[in-house]
Amino acid sequence: MRDTRESRLLLVLLVAVAFALITVDIRGGEDSPVDGARQGAATVFGPMEDGVSAAVDPVGNAVSAIRDSGERHDRLAELEKENAALEAKLGSDDRNRSRLTQLDKMLKLSGAGQYGIKGAQVIAIGAAQGFSWTITIDVGASDGIKRDMTVLNGDGLVGRVTTVGPDTSTVLLANDPDFTVGTRMEAGDELGFASGQGDRPLRVELLNGKAEIKQGDRLVTFGSQADKPFVPGVPVGVVSRVDPSAGDLTRTLYVTPYVSFSKLDIVGVVVEAPKKDPRDTVLPAKPKPTPTPTVTVTVTPSANAPIDGQIQEEQ
Numbered sequence: 001m002r003d004t005r006e007s008r009l010l011l012v013l014l015v016a017v018a019f020a021l022i023t024v025d026i027r028g029g030e031d032s033p034v035d036g037a038r039q040g041a042a043t044v045f046g047p048m049e050d051g052v053s054a055a056v057d058p059v060g061n062a063v064s065a066i067r068d069s070g071e072r073h074d075r076l077a078e079l080e081k082e083n084a085a086l087e088a089k090l091g092s093d094d095r096n097r098s099r100l101t102q103l104d105k106m107l108k109l110s111g112a113g114q115y116g117i118k119g120a121q122v123i124a125i126g127a128a129q130g131f132s133w134t135i136t137i138d139v140g141a142s143d144g145i146k147r148d149m150t151v152l153n154g155d156g157l158v159g160r161v162t163t164v165g166p167d168t169s170t171v172l173l174a175n176d177p178d179f180t181v182g183t184r185m186e187a188g189d190e191l192g193f194a195s196g197q198g199d200r201p202l203r204v205e206l207l208n209g210k211a212e213i214k215q216g217d218r219l220v221t222f223g224s225q226a227d228k229p230f231v232p233g234v235p236v237g238v239v240s241r242v243d244p245s246a247g248d249l250t251r252t253l254y255v256t257p258y259v260s261f262s263k264l265d266i267v268g269v270v271v272e273a274p275k276k277d278p279r280d281t282v283l284p285a286k287p288k289p290t291p292t293p294t295v296t297v298t299v300t301p302s303a304n305a306p307i308d309g310q311i312q313e314e315q
Contacts, residue, residue, distance in 0.1 A: 102266040105154025113233050113282040115152070116272025118143055122264045123168070133176040133196065135159075135264055140167040148229035150221075150270040156235035156258035157181065157221060158267050169269070174236075175202065175261050181230055182222035185213065186280050191222055194236060194255060201240055204253040209245045218283055219255060227273035233282050258284075 103119065110117045118139055126134035139145050141164050151158040151171045159179065163170035172179055175196040183194045183204055190213070192206040204219065217239045223232030237255040245251045 099266055102154055106152070106266060106268050109152065109154055109156075109235075109282055110268060110270075113231075113278040114274035114276075115150075115231060115234075115268075115270045117152070117268035118145065118271050119266065119268050120169075121266060125264075126170075133173040133179075133198065133261060134162070135171050135173065135267075137169050137171060137267060137269070138167070139269065140165045140169050142166050144271050145169050145269055150227075150229060150231045150234065151267055152234050152270065153259060153264065153267045155260070156237070157230075158259055158261075158264065160229040161269060171267070173261050174257060174259065175199070181236070182224065183219045183236055184222045184232075185211075186218040186220065186283060192219075192250075192253070194219070201254040201256050202237060204239075204255050206251040206253060209248045209251045211251055213239060213242050213251065213253060215239055215242065218280075220280060220283065223277065227270075231270050231273045233274070233278035233280070235283050 106117070106119070109115075120137040120139040122135050123138045124136035126132055126136075137151075145161060145164050147161055147164055149161045151160060157174050159171045159173040159176070161169050162172045173196070174181065174194075175198060177196050177198065179196040181194050183192050184190070185192075185206075190206055190208055190211045192204045194202045194204045197203055206213065219236040219239070221230045221232055221234040221236060224230045235258050237257040239253050240256045241254040243252040243254075
């Protein structure tokens with residue numbers, strides 16, 4: 001159509017009619033006079049729209065698939081994160097179970113000895129260079145900890161407190177060469193002094209050079225004046241070797257400690273000593289000896305074996 005004055009007037013007229021129809025349709029609502037025309041148009045153009053929709057659907061499906069794929073990826077990442085968190089929780093639970101076991105064992109030991117203890121966790125370990133064996137625990141002066149208090153765990157003697165800060169303390173371990181503790185043999189009064197030797201057994205000098213000691217005998221702490229730095233009755237270890245006395249005034253023993261100093265986690269500081277010496281009551285139960293099986297061999301003579309009389313006759 002050419003751009004003439006008539007065509008312009010026709011375009012303006014059509015636009016005016018369109019606006020008029022829109023206004024009438026809006027005002028008419030559900031009773032709009034153009035509703036019939038709309039339905040007719042839908043009848044005519046509906047199949048065409050379905051065809052266009054069918055043609056466009058694959059593209060829409062592809063977009064939807066990409067969106068769903070992204071959602072599935074996000075869900076997978078979320079599940080992987082939840083799985084990692086669950087594994088971490090399980091690992092944490094295992095560690096907590098181990099700590100609960102240690103704590104339960106320590107409480108039983110302290111209960112048997114009537115020790116009042118303050119539980120603590122090892123948060124640092126000192127360098128073992130130059131035979132320096134120390135640990136740092138997460139309790140200090142604000143928790144009632146003082147210098148020269150006994151430290152133990154569920155197995156026995158760990159060491160003694162040497163330095164106290166507001167919230168942490170340093171413990172000198174019993175296997176440090178600068179560590180010395182008075183000991184007493186189980187079921188007897190043989191006294192001695194145990195000293196640390198790093199990763200080797202404790203060295204114990206008995207005051208009685210003629211004492212009858214054998215491998216497997218056990219020792220506990222003798223205790224100190226006013227129970228500092230050591231309370232009595234704490235298990236120390238088991239005799240692993242006895243040096244011949246050779247007439248010496250003292251006798252040397254080598255003792256395997258109950259405590260594994262390289263695997264410390266939960267410990268207890270004795271803040272209240274027992275009212276009386278527990279003696280040997282805190283020692284663990286002795287393992288039952290394994291019976292040695294005996295084999296009895298019975299010889300049954302063969303039916304064809306000759307008897308003495310037959311042998312003599314044949315001769």
